[in-house]
Amino acid sequence: MGPWCPENISDDASAGGIWLENGQVYDVDGAFIENMATFYNDSTWLMYDGNGDIYTTETEDDCANAANPNVGAEYENFCVECLPSYVADLTQTYLIPITPVKQTTPISFGGVGGPPGQSTGPSQRGLAFNGVVFDAPAPTDAILGAYTLAPFDDAGGHVNLNAGYHYHAATGVSTQITQDDDHAAMIGYAIDGHGLYAQLDVNGNEPTDLDDCRGHTDETRGYHYHVDAPGNNNFIDCIYGAYVN
C-alpha cells in the first residue's frame, strides 16, 4: 500500500500515487502538486510552502479531520494521507453468493455513486483476490471542494478510518487470473458473485456488447462484468445478480 502524497514538489512519480480526473489517470508527483492551480484553474490551490514541501496530514487526527465533509479551512491545501497503521485492528466481512443468481432486472448501487432516491442496493462493488474491496466511486467533488487531495496509490487504493484500505480504480496491480483465450483477465468477484474482469482484453479492446451494468455473457465464463477504465473512478454500474443483504 502507498505511497500517496509526495513530500516535495521536486519528487518524482515514485514518491506519490495517482489522481483520477476526466477519465484520465494522473501521477501525483511533485509537479502535479505544483501545477494544481493551473490544472483546476483556481488560484486557491497552493499545497506547498516556500521550500516546495507539500502540506500533508501527519497524524490519525489529521486524517480523521481532513476526511470530514465539513473540513475546516485549516485543512485546505492539504494532501490527505491516512496510513494503514491507523486501521490495524479493523476487520471487514463480506458475504458473496458462491453460486451467482442472475435476475431479470438490475439492482442500482446505493451510497455514493448510486442514483438519487434508489439507494437500495449495496454500495460496494466487489472484492479483489487479496480481499480488498472495490468500493463506490470516491467523492472527488467533495474532496476537491474542500481544497484537499486524497490520492490513490498506484494500485488505485487508499485508506479511510471506517473502511480501511479500499480500491477506487482497477489499475492492474492486484492479482489477475489470465484467461486461456484472449479474454480480459479476472480480477475478483462482484458483490453478487459474478466474476469481475479487467476492462480490456489482451489486444487492448473493451467488449462492445456490455449491458447497463457493464456485464455480458460468454460460453466460458457465463455472465460476468468488465470494470470501467481506471480514470473513471468507477468499476461497474449496477449488479444483475442477487446479493446478500
Ligand SMILES: [Zn+2]
Ligand atoms: Zn476512498
Ligand SMILES: [Zn+2]
Ligand atoms: Zn467478458
